Amino acid sequence: MMDWRFPDLSNKIVLIYLTNQCDEHNVVLAQPHFEQQGDKLFIVGVFAEGTTANDWASGVHTAVAWDNVEQYLVFDSLEDYFYRISLANENQTLQ
Numbered sequence: 001m002m003d004w005r006f007p008d009l010s011n012k013i014v015l016i017y018l019t020n021q022c023d024e025h026n027v028v029l030a031q032p033h034f035e036q037q038g039d040k041l042f043i044v045g046v047f048a049e050g051t052t053a054n055d056w057a058s059g060v061h062t063a064v065a066w067d068n069v070e071q072y073l074v075f076d077s078l079e080d081y082f083y084r085i086s087l088a089n090e091n092q093t094l095q
Helices: 078-094
Strands: 014-018 027-038 038-048 062-066 070-073
Touching: 014 038, 014 078, 027 062, 070 078
Parallel strands: none
Antiparallel strands: 014 027, 014 070, 027 038, 038 062
């Protein structure tokens, strides 16, 4: 069996880019952790507050199949995530 090592995501916020999806299908997770369900590995957590349209899914538990993850970014906090998003939005208006 392979020695799988996963990052420690305790107390982090994770922005997940899904394979073959547009930006509208990104997932921002709070309380992320890895979990084996059946024969598949998932990254499990709750939708972070303020990251879904009208906050309709805030706090809802979700699981994303790890093999559907194209890229992920790890933030120290929700505040850090929103701060960096605001920087990206500022930079877009300057171009």
